[in-house]
Amino acid sequence: MKKLQIIWMIIFGLSLNAVEAQKVVCKIKGSDTVLPLSQKEAENYMKKNPGSSISVTGGGSGVGLSAIMSGTTDIAQSSRSMKMDEKLKMQDAGKAFKEVIIAYDALAVIVHPSNKLSQLTREQLEGIFTGKINNWKDVGGADLKIIVYSRETSSGTYEFFREHVLNKKNFGSTALLMPATGAIVQSISQTPGAIGYVGLAYIEKNVKAIKVSYDKGKTYVTPSVENAKNKSYPVTRPLFYYYLIASEKTLAPYINYILSDEGQKTVLSEGYVPLK
Numbered sequence: 001m002k003k004l005q006i007i008w009m010i011i012f013g014l015s016l017n018a019v020e021a022q023k024v025v026c027k028i029k030g031s032d033t034v035l036p037l038s039q040k041e042a043e044n045y046m047k048k049n050p051g052s053s054i055s056v057t058g059g060g061s062g063v064g065l066s067a068i069m070s071g072t073t074d075i076a077q078s079s080r081s082m083k084m085d086e087k088l089k090m091q092d093a094g095k096a097f098k099e100v101i102i103a104y105d106a107l108a109v110i111v112h113p114s115n116k117l118s119q120l121t122r123e124q125l126e127g128i129f130t131g132k133i134n135n136w137k138d139v140g141g142a143d144l145k146i147i148v149y150s151r152e153t154s155s156g157t158y159e160f161f162r163e164h165v166l167n168k169k170n171f172g173s174t175a176l177l178m179p180a181t182g183a184i185v186q187s188i189s190q191t192p193g194a195i196g197y198v199g200l201a202y203i204e205k206n207v208k209a210i211k212v213s214y215d216k217g218k219t220y221v222t223p224s225v226e227n228a229k230n231k232s233y234p235v236t237r238p239l240f241y242y243y244l245i246a247s248e249k250t251l252a253p254y255i256n257y258i259l260s261d262e263g264q265k266t267v268l269s270e271g272y273v274p275l276k
Contacts, residue, residue, distance in 0.1 A: 023051040024254040026074035026247075030064015031156050032181040033105060033199035034077035034239050037270050041258050044266060054254065058180060061156030068242055069093065074251060076242040079105065079199070080156035096245040102258050104273035106200040107161060107235040108223035110185070110207040112192045117141045119211035119220040122234075125165055128195060131172020136193065148175040149184045149196035157181070160237055161197050200225065201271035228273045239272070 024045070028038050035058040042054035056077075064076035065086055082090075082099065090097055109125060111117065120128075120139060127133035129148055137143045150171055151158040162168060178184045181198050188194040189206035200223055203209050211220035214234040227233035241258075243251055257263050264274040 022049045022253050024049065024251065025053045026055075026251060026254065027072075028054065028056045028064075028075040028077055028241075029059060029067045029073040030077040031061040031079040031239070032058040032151070033079040033157050033201075034102075035181075036201055037103060037239070037267060037272055038077050040266055040270050041263060042254075044262075045254055045257050048257075049253070052254075060152060060154040061159075062154035065242065068097070068244070069095070074243060074247055078156050078240045078242060079237065080159050081238075081240065082242060097242055098245055098248060100241045100243075100255060100259075101238045101275065102241050103239045103264075103267045103275065104228060105237055105239050106223045106225070106228040106233050106273065107157065107165075107197055107237065108200055108203055108209040109195065109197050109212060110188055110203065110209050111195050112188055113206065113208045114192050115141065115208060117210065118208075119213065121213040121217050122165060123216065125212070126167060126169065129161075129166055129171055129175065130169050131174055134172075134174075144193045147191050147194040148172060149187050149194055150175045150177050151181065151184065151197075152177045152179055157197065157199065164235060164237075165197075200228070200273075203271070225268065225271065225273055236273070 038056045042056050046052045061078040061080050067073035068076040124139050128146055134146050136146055181202050184196040184198055185202055185207055188196050209223050211222050213220045221227055221233045223233055228236045267274045
């Protein structure tokens with residue numbers, strides 16, 4: 001087998017190092033939003049490059065970034081940019097890192113399918129998630145208590161939603177903090193009065209995504225890949241990979257694959273927004 005490999009390389013003018021360089025062994029950890037995309041990209045990469053081993057786990061953006069600081073993961077997947085205090089910790093530890101945007105995402109607000117409401121303004125969402133509005137009748141819906149579901153504070157999605165939808169106001173004290181995005185989808189699908197927020201790729205038939213207005217009700221836009229690409233949907237964000245520059249040579253084949261046309265086709269097919 002080894003002889004055949006060498007003959008094949010000689011014929012096509014390839015070196016042993018060029019072939020071996022495509023093997024990637026690494027761990028990816030962090031954002032639940034990015035998790036399904038990383039899992040699919042890793043699966044496709046390992047199929048194309050036998051001998052590669054890429055493990056992917058979630059837990060939240062903060063968890064992934066902490067893991068790269070502690071050296072327990074090779075790549076931190078994140079739905080938010082690294083904070084200044086995190087950058088300073090990396091700097092103090094002498095760990096130079098690189099930030100790469102691998103895709104974009106639209107953050108969707110979802111409710112139970114039985115909810116007759118199909119649209120809300122940013123101001124109404126702020127009222128609901130901060131606890132000032134606690135009955136659907138107050139926003140034109142049924143006389144039903146609102147049950148708010150949110151990600152935990154370690155989640156990049158939690159921080160992005162708080163900053164860009166709640167105008168940096170705190171979530172209400174009755175908000176139920178969930179450990180994973182999948183748990184939010186499941187809970188809302190079983191709770192008629194529920195509302196929450198998830199990345200676009202997590203929208204399923206058993207929940208309903210609602211239109212959002214950022215101009216006080218003049219226009220309402222549906223969360224979709226198309227509307228995120230044309231920038232008409234207001235709640236969009238980049239998705240990141242962070243890794244140490246010291247590991248760049250080892251990780252480059254996989255990173256380059258995700259950024260390639262083939263990798264970006266997977267971005268689109270998995271319900272995310274490609275870079276181009």
